[in-house]
Amino acid sequence: xxxxxxxxxxxxxxxxxxNIDHLxxxxxxxSNIFIPVLNTMTAPIQGAANRMAEISGLSxxxxxxxxxxxxxxxxxxxxxxAQQLKSDNASLRQLMDTKLPESYDFITARTIKDNKKSYxxxxxxxxxxxxxxxxxxxxxxxxxxxxxxxxTADHASRxxxxxxxxARLPVIIGQQQTPSIIAGDNTGVLKxxxxxxxxxxxxxxxxxxxxxxxxxxxxxxxxxxAKDAAGKAFIKTSKGFGNTEYVRIVxxxxxxxxxxxxxxxxx
Amino acid sequence: MNLNLKNxxxxxxxxxxxxxxxxxxxxxxxxxxxxxxSEIRPGFTLMAIFYWAIYRPTLFPPLIIFIISLAMDxxxxxxxxxxxxxxxxxYLFIRRQRRFLYEQPFFVVWLGYLAVTCAANAALWLLxxxxxxxxxxxxxxxxxxxxxxxxxxxxFLFPVVAMLLxxxxxxxxxxxxxxxxxx
Numbered sequence: 001x002x003x004x005x006x007x008x009x010x011x012x013x014x015x016x017x018x019n020i021d022h023l024x025x026x027x028x029x030x031s032n033i034f035i036p037v038l039n040t041m042t043a044p045i046q047g048a049a050n051r052m053a054e055i056s057g058l059s060x061x062x063x064x065x066x067x068x069x070x071x072x073x074x075x076x077x078x079x080x081x082a083q084q085l086k087s088d089n090a091s092l093r094q095l096m097d098t099k100l101p102e103s104y105d106f107i108t109a110r111t112i113k114d115n116k117k118s119y120x121x122x123x124x125x126x127x128x129x130x131x132x133x134x135x136x137x138x139x140x141x142x143x144x145x146x147x148x149x150x151x152t153a154d155h156a157s158r159x160x161x162x163x164x165x166x167a168r169l170p171v172i173i174g175q176q177q178t179p180s181i182i183a184g185d186n187t188g189v190l191k192x193x194x195x196x197x198x199x200x201x202x203x204x205x206x207x208x209x210x211x212x213x214x215x216x217x218x219x220x221x222x223x224x225x226a227k228d229a230a231g232k233a234f235i236k237t238s239k240g241f242g243n244t245e246y247v248r249i250v251x252x253x254x255x256x257x258x259x260x261x262x263x264x265x266x267x
Numbered sequence: 268m269n270l271n272l273k274n275x276x277x278x279x280x281x282x283x284x285x286x287x288x289x290x291x292x293x294x295x296x297x298x299x300x301x302x303x304x305s306e307i308r309p310g311f312t313l314m315a316i317f318y319w320a321i322y323r324p325t326l327f328p329p330l331i332i333f334i335i336s337l338a339m340d341x342x343x344x345x346x347x348x349x350x351x352x353x354x355x356x357x358y359l360f361i362r363r364q365r366r367f368l369y370e371q372p373f374f375v376v377w378l379g380y381l382a383v384t385c386a387a388n389a390a391l392w393l394l395x396x397x398x399x400x401x402x403x404x405x406x407x408x409x410x411x412x413x414x415x416x417x418x419x420x421x422x423f424l425f426p427v428v429a430m431l432l433x434x435x436x437x438x439x440x441x442x443x444x445x446x447x448x449x450x
Contacts, residue, residue, distance in 0.1 A: 002329040002359055009333070009355065012348035017398040027347060034341045041289070042297045049297075113298050115343045120395060122344050123298075151344065158344045166399065185407070 031153035039112050039126060039156070050245075104217055106140070106248040107131055112156065121164035121184065123147070125247055128155040133249050136215045141244040144221035145169070145209060149249065159247070162190055162222070170212040171222055174205030179212070182222065182235060190223065190235035201225055201233045217250060283435045284319060284326050291315045291428070292335060296342045309420040311428060312339065313387055316354060317380055318432045320361035321368045323439065332358050346398040353390045357383055377425060384421045388414050 016027065109127035127133050129152045137149045139159045147167065151158040160167050163184040170181055173195075180195040195201060205225040211218025226236035291311035312335065319327045336351035343350075361368070361383065368376055392414065396403075406414075 002355065005329050005333045005351065006355055009336070009348035009351035013346050013352055013394070013398065016346040016348065017400075027341070030337070030341050034338060038293075038296060038338075038342055041293050045293060045297055111298050113296050113342055120343070120345070124342070124344070 028151075028153055031151075031156060035112065035124065035153055035156040042112065105251050107133055107251050108246055108248055109133075109157070110246055111244060121147075121161040121167075122150070123159045123161065123247075125157050125159055125249070126155065127249060128153045128157050130154050132251055133157045138209070138216040138220060138250040140220065140248045140250065144223060145216070146244070146247065148216065157249070168193075169216065169222070170210045171207050172210045173201050173207050173225060176200070179210060182207070192233055192235065195233070203227050203233075207235055220250070277440055280438050280440055281326075283438060284315075284323065284432075287432065287435055288312070288315045288319075288327075288335070292338065295339075307416050307420045309417065309424045310384060310387065311424075313354070313357075313384060314380070314421065314425055314428045315432065316358055317361060317383055318429060318436075320358050321365045321376065322432075322436050324362045324365065326439075327358075329355060329358065345395060349391070349394050349398060352394060353387050357387060373426075373429070376429075377422070380425050381418075381422050384418050388418055 107127050109125035109131075111123050112126050113124040115122045115124070125139070133149055133152050135149055135152060138145055139147050139149060145162065147159045147161040147164075148169075149157050150160045161184065162169060162182060165183075165185055167184045168181055170179070172179055173192075178195060178201055180201075181193040183191045183193050185191060192201070203225055207222040207225060209216050209218055209220040209222060223235040225233050227233050291314065294311045295308060316327070316332060316335075332355050333351050336354045337347065339345075339350040340347050361379075364379075368379055371379075392406075392410075
């Protein structure tokens with residue numbers, strides 16, 4: 001019996017590592033059964049732990065309130081500037097007859113489980129194919145893109161975080177729009193690959209998605225450029241990257257006419 | 268209040284180790300966004316498997332280890348069978364060594380757990396690399412420290428978890444079984 005179980009595990013391991021379609025269907029089926037059970041089991045403990053964290057954080061409320069008031073004042077003035085820029089931008093685009101980028105909406109999901117071990121970085125979220133989640137969609141955390149959907153079940157999906165060694169994301173950097181590709185290495189630091197040497201990248205430059213490849217929409221924030229002691233640029237992500245109770249999955253809208261044209265071109 | 272364990276029905280007593288294993292599994296898989304400590308995984312399920320393999324192996328046949336390992340694979344998104352390839356051989360090895368470990372003071376059992384958790388973490392890392400077709404087996408500093416944190420947290424917490432498991436163990440109906448009965 002134990003030997004046959006080990007042999008069975010070995011077979012499953014080899015076949016699922018090879019990504020055989022039938023095994024992925026089996027895996028999807030098992031996920032549909034198991035993930036709601038895991039969600040139900042962890043939710044009460046998660047809720048109780050969060051309530052405890054809230055209670056222990058009551059003493060900081062006064063200071064937090066003062067900081068939020070200050071931030072609110074600052075953001076209100078920025079909001080007015082943004083409104084002004086938005087209307088300027090709209091009228092300039094109209095003047096130049098620019099084709100606006102496609103719009104998208106969001107699917108909000110709760111994080112059920114994280115798997116940020118030293119060699120894998122992924123999270124499990126509580127929305128799946130029934131809610132409209134599909135493989136390849138971008139996932140946004142508190143302050144920007146944190147990864148993309150790699151696997152979906154009926155009511156749950158797995159998100160590969162940008163910090164995983166297998167994650168790659170095309171981005172553009174700063175006002176110069178320098179193209180680059182982000183790569184994770186499971187350390188929390190995001191490396192830059194294939195950045196043209198002649199183009200300079202400065203500390204503090206904003207990094208946003210380029211939309212190249214068509215999978216992830218353009219213009220989503222990712223982080224800011226920082227440099228290490230040796231002067232090598234990397235991406236500084238926001239505090240607690242990937243540590244978020246709720247995520248937003250970008251449900252990208254594809255214009256049917258544009259899709260038909262692209263399909264025709266690809267033929 | 269003096270809790271008389273003999274008053275608890277047998278079925279409830281027998282269900283306790285399974286309930287505790289489920290709790291350990293939940294603790295291994297719970298997500299708490301507000302604490303950086305949630306990134307350290309002490310391996311509570313491994314602690315329970317290790318303990319029961321020594322003190323009550325009849326309660327946990329290999330099939331249960333297989334099922335729990337499969338659940339871990341699904342929760343972690345790893346290749347199916349990966350956790351089983353680590354946990355089942357460890358469980359069978361400990362069960363074989365139980366005759367020795369059963370008679371030892373707690374400190375020796377604790378050392379045994381240290382060896383087991385080191386082996387489990389190393390094997391998991393190796394198998395994950397293989398499943399990702401990544402055959403570069405050099406450990407960078409941050410990966411090594413993250414693995415060491417997991418091991419240290421597991422070893423540090425083992426006495427607490429073992430105490431809880433010991434309480435459940437004592438609650439179980441006595442069985443006429445010697446340490447060497449199961450091989």
